[in-house]
Amino acid sequence: MSTPNRVYIARLAGVAVFDPNGDQVGRVRDAVARLRATPGPPEVVGLVAEMPMRRRIFLSINRITSIDAGAVVLGSGTLNLRRFEKRPNEVLVLQELLDRRVQLEPGGQPGTVVDVAMECSRGGEWSLTRVAVREQTGRLTRRGHLHQVAWDRARGLSGISEDRGTANLLAVLEDMRPADLANALQDLPDARRNEVAAALDDERLADVLSELPEHDQVEILAALDRERAADVLEEMDPDDAADLLNELPPPEQDVLLDLMEPDEADPVRQLLKYSSGTAGSVMTSEPVILPPDATVAEALARIREEQLSPAVAAQVFVTRAPMTTPTGRYLGMVHFQRLLREPPADLLGGVVVNDIDPLRPTTPLPEITRRMATYDLVAMPVVDRSNRLVGAVTVDDVLDHSLPPDWRERDTATAPVAVDEVLDGANE
Structure with a gap:
């Protein structure tokens, strides 16, 4: 494998993945690490890449011939096109470890994970070996020092942690199109998804909500306080806002519409009057x-x-x-x-x-x-x-x-049988 010995994974997010012929097949969205039964840093088993049509697949680390912050290149062989599903003993590095609160040893100094590095041993095995941690200073006007420490010097990386922020994960997701960011949010646990969504600014969240399935839109909106929810609805196109409000009970619709600025709420009220499946219910009221x-x-x-x-x-x-x-x-x-x-x-x-x-x-x-x-x-x-x-x-x-009502849902079906016959096993 032609690649640097150490690669920081947050820098891989969004990097293009190419096949041996130089054709782009997708973009890196995360890395998959497997927890060991014995003490030691987790083994990196592969990357998660997003293909066209929002399908996320697993790329075995053994199939990658070059990996760095500029491009990931695959070796010869067939790709498994089945949708990636994380196994119980696996960790998605960016999704689960970024922004986690840890204690630096010795001394127990608190900090926040901003990146994780993987390294390749002489035997060709990749492991999570280094962690970039920013100190918590307790002062709003000063950023803490950044430390790069060995994996075993950061306490709190194992197990489930509810004590984490969103800043570094948002930085990784910043350059995604709204549709791709919506897709990434669907991979997160509900609580984490709501945290990340709430941390987006109003305009960005409005764009992302428009790309999510209706039930996810409703759950994210419900997790916001009503004033913030009304602000986000104001940033949405009137037809998208009307579609979302149509999923809510009429009393809740009225509350949110009353909280919106009148000039933003009026077009939405007009659209809500039209019957479903008609031009009035699907049109935009703000053409040029x-x-x-x-x-x-x-x-x-x-x-x-x-x-x-x-x-x-x-x-x-x-x-x-x-x-x-x-x-x-x-x-x-x-x-x-x-x-x-x-x-x-x-x-x-x-x-x-x-x-x-x-x-x-x-x-x-x-x-x-x-x-x-x-x-x-x-x-x-x-x-x-x-x-x-x-x-x-x-x-x-x-x-x-x-399109069918569930077209925005993540694809859970496997690849067609004709394709599966020539593909390898999943997550090998």
Whole structure:
């Protein structure tokens, strides 16, 4: 194995995993260590890698030819694609040891684990041998010294510990996309998941909640105090907030809506009025809306705003004033590709397209799907009886509500039989 003798595992989080041909197959999410029956540091048996479609698999340490903070390279042979499941005598290093409170020996000085190193012996066996521990100073304005100590000098690494924070685990998860972070949270025990979720800032937590199954959303929201829960709901897109509130009893919905700022709560209240499975229940009430006398340059500047999702930013809806939903009379829409082809000074009223009938709030989901597929649309306008724009259904809204209700759940099934026939045993 071509690799440094000592590797700090937190630095491996998110590192790409490549096959012998140089093709990326996933990213490292954790390391798996096996507790020994005799005294001594745990043996590292492999890594956990996240593959496309959020499947996490086990990579035996014996299959890895190179491992460092830049890349992990696999040797020849077949991969086991079955979903990784931790065994009773195994430890997930980042998930279970980061942020753990320990006592440094000698002297019993308290500290917090910020990283764990694994080392390879001359015989090729990897073990957890070093621990990076930051002292607890008791002072908010001063960070404690960082110590790198042998595994057996940090007391409190074995067994279950409830005494830990979240800062270092959050640092490892910081660069993950919201969907990947949501996936990682599902691997944590409920109490730990709620701790980590609560430590995220409001905007980040709102993004992550939108990627979680409904029951996880409800449990995390319930673990927050109501003021914080209302703040997080304000950061969510109105349609996502409405979907989450729909999972709560009506009295709890009312309490949280009352705690939200009125201008944030009003669009959510409107969405809650629509029947499930209709355009009104899945639409976003905050598409990009501009008047007909706005210029192409203004429209391009608007869709470049960072907070807009790609589906929402793909087109501009043109209406009479007012510009917030429900708007004035709906005039049509302009796709961003058309904007790129027109002179910047031209007015939207001269390039608007209105040859496709808009949806009604009561239009059922199958009809929405059929019409969007027929016209190859990324989004469709939704108008009321007075032809006022009340929202837009985007392709991601349609996908979210067309897939099975449990599609966000972690995949617990094994790989297909045809694949299993050529794969090795799990977690070998």
